[in-house]
Amino acid sequence: xxxxxxxxxxxxxxxxxxxxxxxxxxxxxxxxxxxxxxxxxxxxxxxxxxxxxxxxxxxxxxxxxxxxxxxxxxxxxxxxxxxxxxxxxxxxxxxxxxxxxxxxxxxxxxxxxxxxxxxxxxxxxxxxxxxxxxxxxxxxxxxxxxxxxxxxxxxxxxxxxxxxxxxxxxxxxxxxxxxxxxxxxxxxxxxxxxxxxxxxxxxxxxxxxxxxxxxxxxxxxxxxxxxxxxxxxxxxxxxxxxxxxxxxxxxxxxxxxxxxxxxxxxxxxxxxxxxxxxxxxxxxxxxxxxxxxxxxxxxxxxxxxxxxxxxxxxxxxxxxxxxxxxxxxxxxxxxxxxxxxxxxxxxxxxxxxx
Numbered sequence: 001x002x003x004x005x006x007x008x009x010x011x012x013x014x015x016x017x018x019x020x021x022x023x024x025x026x027x028x029x030x031x032x033x034x035x036x037x038x039x040x041x042x043x044x045x046x047x048x049x050x051x052x053x054x055x056x057x058x059x060x061x062x063x064x065x066x067x068x069x070x071x072x073x074x075x076x077x078x079x080x081x082x083x084x085x086x087x088x089x090x091x092x093x094x095x096x097x098x099x100x101x102x103x104x105x106x107x108x109x110x111x112x113x114x115x116x117x118x119x120x121x122x123x124x125x126x127x128x129x130x131x132x133x134x135x136x137x138x139x140x141x142x143x144x145x146x147x148x149x150x151x152x153x154x155x156x157x158x159x160x161x162x163x164x165x166x167x168x169x170x171x172x173x174x175x176x177x178x179x180x181x182x183x184x185x186x187x188x189x190x191x192x193x194x195x196x197x198x199x200x201x202x203x204x205x206x207x208x209x210x211x212x213x214x215x216x217x218x219x220x221x222x223x224x225x226x227x228x229x230x231x232x233x234x235x236x237x238x239x240x241x242x243x244x245x246x247x248x249x250x251x252x253x254x255x256x257x258x259x260x261x262x263x264x265x266x267x268x269x270x271x272x273x274x275x276x277x278x279x280x281x282x283x284x285x286x287x288x289x290x291x292x293x294x295x296x297x298x299x300x301x302x303x304x305x306x307x308x309x310x311x312x313x314x315x316x317x318x319x320x321x322x323x324x325x326x327x328x329x330x331x332x333x334x335x336x337x338x339x340x341x342x343x344x345x346x347x348x349x350x351x352x353x354x
Contacts (some may be wrong), residue, residue: 035112038185039178049178056291057185058246063283065084065239066197070269071278072200073232075125076348078165078270079137080240082144085260087114087156088248092163096156100334103170107188107245114241117144122233128228129215141262148257164254188246193240195279198236208232216340273325276337285336293317 044053050174058336066080095101121140123132148154155163168175168184175184199205207228210218219225248255268291275286297313308316316342328335 006295010156030076032189032190036190037183044089044182046178049182052291052295053182054185054251055179056287057182057189057270058243058251059268059291060284060287061185061189061192062243062268063275063287064193064235064280065243066268067272067275067277067280067283068196068200068208068239069232069236070272071276071282072205072212073208073229073236075122075229075232076130076134076238077137078262078265078269079121079136079140079144079255081264082141082195083114083118083237083259084239084244084247084264085144085148086117087244088112088260089148089163090114090241090254091245091249092165093154095165099165103168103175104248107242107249110181110245111238111241114244115238118233118240119230122230122237125229125233139264141237145261148192148260162254162256163248165249168249175250180316185246185250188242193280193284196235196239200280204231212278262287270321270325273329274321274335276335277333279334279337281340282335282337285340289336 005127062080062084066077069077082108087107087110089110090113091106094106094109097101121137124136127145128136152158155161168181175181183251188220200208207218207223208231208266210221210223211225211228211232215225218228245261248259252259271286271290272283273286274289275284275310276282294313294317297308297316301308301313332338
């Protein structure tokens with residue numbers, strides 16, 4: 001495209017070329033939103049909602065929260081399952097102990113409770129780092145596991161130690177059907193993913209990344225490590241707490257302390273590593289991989305006429321997880337998100353590379 005400036009014609013080709021990928025990404029996001037909000041509710045089965053879509057959305061939200069802490073701020077955490085448990089049990093107690101407590105307020109309250117616990121256990125990050133910080137967050141996991149088992153008030157004095165949710169109502173609307181549960185999770189995940197994306201692109205996100213790359217140099221140029229690290233723990237714990245409340249209320253309906261054990265923390269860490277550290281999209285890629293891999297291991301061998309036992313499929317799942325973690329750490333530390341970005345870039349130039 002040409003334009004006239006000071007009596008001369010100039011070309012804006014480079015500017016248009018730079019803006020084209022942005023416009024293309026916006027159209028892709030719009031198409032993805034249409035598919036998620038309109039197409040899938042019409043064509044997907046109840047089993048797909050319960051076994052695939054709802055777990056994927058909630059785990060992706062938890063991975064987004066963990067990625068803010070690990071991928072953007074560089075603070076290793078092995079206690080994500082504990083923060084999910086705090087969010088779930090806090091939301092449960094709010095609904096049980098306060099008659100008429102709205103569901104959304106209970107979920108937000110669970111996120112705020114997880115924020116307080118996350119900041120409390122994030123205080124040691126001001127003095128320690130690396131493996132020592134990982135051990136400190138692991139202590140949070142053990143402490144919350146002990147509290148949910150040994151403190152009767154957490155489970156409202158349940159004799160079995162498990163809790164359950166009767167109904168899901170928001171503004172008088174029933175959310176018991178799988179489609180409505182999916183739309184509720186999708187709306188919250190979209191809002192929090194947009195919030196996280198804007199945060200990491202803003203000033204606070206740049207502070208997190210400066211602390212991640214070199215905290216001493218960040219402090220020299222005026223960034224406050226105390227503020228940056230604690231805000232990363234607070235934002236991450238809040239998002240993870242909301243994800244924990246959704247996991248208990250929407251996906252499980254009834255749960256016990258083992259639902260948020262150390263296995264959940266490691267699973268979320270694997271999602272972030274495989275999907276891509278420091279990438280919001282990578283959190284979704286990692287969650288999709290973790291959710292779909294067990295299903296593929298169960299169904300693909302049967303489709304190929306090679307039936308395998310459930311125990312074998314479980315062992316293969318763990319072996320593949322371990323192999324992929326080693327592969328991505330060595331070959332592509334930025335995970336599936338970087339591979340996706342590289343493939344898109346090659347397709348933009350194909351078949352005329354220049």
